[in-house]
Amino acid sequence: MAPDPDPKPPxxxxxxxxxxxxxxxxxxxxxxxxxxxxxGGIYQANRDLLDDPxxxxxxxxxxxxxxxxxxxxxxxxxGFDTEKHDLGEFVNAVAAELNAxxxxxxxxxxxxxxxxGEGGGMGYEAVTSQIIEGVDVLQDAHHAIPKRLRLMADRVxxxxxxxxxxxxxxxxxxxxxxxxxxxx
Numbered sequence: 001m002a003p004d005p006d007p008k009p010p011x012x013x014x015x016x017x018x019x020x021x022x023x024x025x026x027x028x029x030x031x032x033x034x035x036x037x038x039x040g041g042i043y044q045a046n047r048d049l050l051d052d053p054x055x056x057x058x059x060x061x062x063x064x065x066x067x068x069x070x071x072x073x074x075x076x077x078x079g080f081d082t083e084k085h086d087l088g089e090f091v092n093a094v095a096a097e098l099n100a101x102x103x104x105x106x107x108x109x110x111x112x113x114x115x116x117g118e119g120g121g122m123g124y125e126a127v128t129s130q131i132i133e134g135v136d137v138l139q140d141a142h143h144a145i146p147k148r149l150r151l152m153a154d155r156v157x158x159x160x161x162x163x164x165x166x167x168x169x170x171x172x173x174x175x176x177x178x179x180x181x182x183x184x
Contacts (some may be wrong), residue, residue: 009072015060025053028062034070073153077146084142090174091135098128 008139010032016022021031027037033041043053045065099125117123 010064011065012061015058015062016055017058024056032064070153073149077149077153080142080146080149084139084146087139087142091139098124
């Protein structure tokens with residue numbers, strides 16, 4: 001898997017010599033917006049520097065008119081992937097520690113009270129099942145979020161509410177039997 005690009009969206013770009021990655025408005029839009037046809041937005045943002053879209057000179061610094069940079073969104077998705085992996089390792093370590101605690105109390109009277117609870121209070125069994133359920137929801141979210149961010153990166157060009165609504169409506173419907181956030 002290729003490394004994710006710099007998570008910080010660039011505000012400017014420097015025109016490169018002929019044959020470089022940023023030698024035309026089309027190439028700049030292709031490289032940064034992932035769509036060369038969006039070159040006109042760069043031209044409009046730099047009308048004070050450019051009378052003609054073909055009049056680029058190497059070394060010229062152009063402003064970029066984007067609010068959402070697709071590479072930035074993919075980088076955030078990569079962060080969730082890393083966090084999901086780290087979370088999984090942490091949960092496995094905690095589960096091993098909790099099992100060791102449960103085994104420590106054994107199957108006698110004290111162990112049964114610890115495991116089942118006493119006097120109407122919750123024991124280890126009930127508390128751990130709640131923790132596991134909560135962690136499962138968190139892990140499901142950490143699986144769904146990067147997937148949805150990558151879908152968004154493929155569709156978003158500008159961050160206004162109309163486009164956000166369009167992006168969200170294009171995402172697959174969530175499974176109604178699985179909660180992503182909280183106990184709603």
